[in-house]
Amino acid sequence: MRTPKRTESNTPMVNVGIMTQKSILFVLNGLYIETETGEEVQGEQRAIWTNGKILFNGKLYEDLFFEPTDEQNCSFDLKAVTIGVDFHWQRREDQRFRGALNLAVTEEGIVAINQIDAEEYLTSVISSEMSANASKQLLKAHAVISRSWLLAQIEKNQQLTKTDKPYASCQQDEEQLIRWYDREDHTLFDVCADDHCQRYQGITRESNPVVKEAIQETRGEVLLYDGAICDARFSKCCGGVTERFENCWEPIEHPYLAVLRDAPEEGFPDLTDEATAQTWIRTAPTAFCHTTDKAILSQVLNNYDQETTDFYRWQVSYTQEELAELIRRKSGIDFGRILDLIPLERGGSGRIVRLRIVGSQRSLIIGKELEIRRTLSESHLYSSAFVVDKETSAEGLPIRFTLTGAGWGHGVGLCQIGAAVMGAKGYTYDAILTHYFPGSTVETKW
Numbered sequence: 001m002r003t004p005k006r007t008e009s010n011t012p013m014v015n016v017g018i019m020t021q022k023s024i025l026f027v028l029n030g031l032y033i034e035t036e037t038g039e040e041v042q043g044e045q046r047a048i049w050t051n052g053k054i055l056f057n058g059k060l061y062e063d064l065f066f067e068p069t070d071e072q073n074c075s076f077d078l079k080a081v082t083i084g085v086d087f088h089w090q091r092r093e094d095q096r097f098r099g100a101l102n103l104a105v106t107e108e109g110i111v112a113i114n115q116i117d118a119e120e121y122l123t124s125v126i127s128s129e130m131s132a133n134a135s136k137q138l139l140k141a142h143a144v145i146s147r148s149w150l151l152a153q154i155e156k157n158q159q160l161t162k163t164d165k166p167y168a169s170c171q172q173d174e175e176q177l178i179r180w181y182d183r184e185d186h187t188l189f190d191v192c193a194d195d196h197c198q199r200y201q202g203i204t205r206e207s208n209p210v211v212k213e214a215i216q217e218t219r220g221e222v223l224l225y226d227g228a229i230c231d232a233r234f235s236k237c238c239g240g241v242t243e244r245f246e247n248c249w250e251p252i253e254h255p256y257l258a259v260l261r262d263a264p265e266e267g268f269p270d271l272t273d274e275a276t277a278q279t280w281i282r283t284a285p286t287a288f289c290h291t292t293d294k295a296i297l298s299q300v301l302n303n304y305d306q307e308t309t310d311f312y313r314w315q316v317s318y319t320q321e322e323l324a325e326l327i328r329r330k331s332g333i334d335f336g337r338i339l340d341l342i343p344l345e346r347g348g349s350g351r352i353v354r355l356r357i358v359g360s361q362r363s364l365i366i367g368k369e370l371e372i373r374r375t376l377s378e379s380h381l382y383s384s385a386f387v388v389d390k391e392t393s394a395e396g397l398p399i400r401f402t403l404t405g406a407g408w409g410h411g412v413g414l415c416q417i418g419a420a421v422m423g424a425k426g427y428t429y430d431a432i433l434t435h436y437f438p439g440s441t442v443e444t445k446w
Contacts (some may be wrong), residue, residue: 010446011220012118014150015102016200017189018095019081022049022109026101030074032066041066049109056103064103075203076101078112081193097202104188113189114202121200122146123215127208128199129234129416134299138420139214140429144442145232145414146198148222151445152231153197154190169250176365177331178354180249218429220446223437225256230440234414236300237311238262238349239385239407240280240287241271242436247347248369248410256437259348262287262418271350274343278387281350281406284313288418289407299420311408314382320399323376327357330375331366335359339398341376341388349411350385369410376403383407413437 028042045056053060068074080092099116125146126139134142160167171178186192193200223230231254233245245257261268263286271277284290290312291297318326324338340358344365347353354367357375366372369384386405390398414436422432430442 012151012154012446013115014118014121014154014191015189016114016116016121017186017192018078018097018112018114018200019193020106020109020111021080023047024103024110024112025079026112027077027079028066028074028101029076029096031069032074032076032101033069035065035067036061036063040069047103047110049105052105052107054103054105054110061103062105066101066103068098068100071098074098078202081201093201095202106188111188114193118147118150119215119219121150123212124202125198125200126214127211128201131299131301133208133210134420135423136210136214137427137429137432138299138423139211140218141414141419141423141432142234142416143214143218144221144223144429144433145230145234145437147218147220148230148232149198149234150191151222152229155229156231157186157190176354176367177371178365178367179371180368181370182249220444221442222445223256223433223440224443225254225437225440230254230256230437232414232437233257233410233412234416235407235409235411236415237289237408237417238287238411238415239312239383239405240285240290241268241349241411242413242415243347243349243351243369243411245412247351247353248412256440257412258438260436260438262289262415271348272346274346277343277346277350277385281313281385281387281404287312288421289415291417291421293421293424296420296424297417299423300416311382313404313406314408315402315404316377316381317400317402320397320401323401324359326378327375330377331364333364334361335364336361337397338401340390341401343388346385350406351411352384352386355384381405383409383411385411 024047027044030042032041034041048055054064056064075096075098077094077096079094081095082092097114098120099114102113102115104111104113122143126142169180191197223232240262242260244259245254246252269276269280271280320337328334335357337360339360342356343352344356345354351369352372354365355372356363356365366375372384373381383405385407386403389402391400393399419432
């Protein structure tokens with residue numbers, strides 16, 4: 001990864017991993033300098049992974065860096081970028097980016113990295129995560145949390161590189177597999193461009209001047225808690241109650257990522273209790289994110305996100321054969337016939353943190369929430385906040401499992417649909433931030 005620098009305005013630069021492929025087709029729109037050779041390059045180009053090297057224009061390289069001669073007027077296109085990796089909306093599209101292009105070698109192929117000014121990066125993130133037609137208050141709130149999250153990840157990566165202690169995100173033995181997925185596996189760049197980190201689809205999604213206004217009006221603003229930059233998380237729909245950080249990722253408490261009711265009123269039931277969670281998930285309590293208003297939803301959901309419906313409360317059903325095969329394929333473990341799915345631990349939003357899969361051949365406890373979602377779906381379940389109903393045969397063996405669930409995503413931090421409703425109701429961006437990140441404050445860093 002090329003060392004990030006700062007611009008003349010003291011804005012940090014960020015390295016964003018876009019894609020990894022054996023062959024990368026790209027187009028340099030304008031004049032670029034390949035910094036190792038000093039050669040001027042423009043137009044359509046191809047880089048090919050060859051025996052651990054990059055084959056480019058008849059020569060082999062370990063690293064290529066293309067720097068624009070004109071930051072404002074130069075751009076580059078990457079062809080066939082996969083977005084929504086492993087989600088049900090996964091697809092490929094061509095994308096255009098500003099800034100520099102770095103091609104680096106990995107064991108899997110060539111990784112394309114965009115080095116870009118942090119504020120330029122955020123302009124794309126806000127339009128990629130949501131519709132660029134969202135209300136300005138929602139866009140401003142999202143600008144602050146996306147900027148905060150980005151800087152928190154860069155700081156965390158710097159801290160991890162200073163320690164000899166390996167970072168562990170998996171606890172596994174014969175009885176359980178507890179795994180969480182964060183961004184510590186990124187070593188060649190700061191963050192990736194997909195849902196694993198924050199959606200970043202270049203200037204492809206920049207379609208409204210309001211986005212740029214929201215970025216400019218919050219320029220340099222971040223969330224702080226006790227003087228530290230907040231690891232500000234967000235998801236599409238919390239399902240009525242937000243979740244704690246430590247129930248989805250590493251077991252570290254962040255007081256500003258708390259369990260709270262996504263509604264004006266305070267108070268909610270104890271959803272860590274199984275019977276209470278069952279009742280909550282089977283009903284549809286009022287909440288900011290409980291809306292079917294198409295105008296509001298279109299602010300948050302891009303065209304492919306709008307293919308997802310009924311996310312506040314949802315339902316999926318599997319036959320015994322479908323579920324047994326799905327779990328075997330996704331987990332790599334043959335459980336035999338699936339006899340039961342038993343929630344052992346729920347977080348404050350009702351999301352399952354530890355689930356026991358009981359099979360005719362073996363049983364195993366899995367967690368955390370994303371591992372559960374990946375194991376029980378071809379892509380990802382909308383969330384791990386679900387209850388299980390079984391239809392049994394005359395012999396008492398399960399022949400169908402129906403999962404009834406709440407929310408879309410991990411539910412930690414800002415609820416994007418809830419925040420969109422708040423913006424439509426007249427809440428200011430700082431009020432939205434106060435609601436979803438209690439105890440935090442906003443400070444301008446540059």
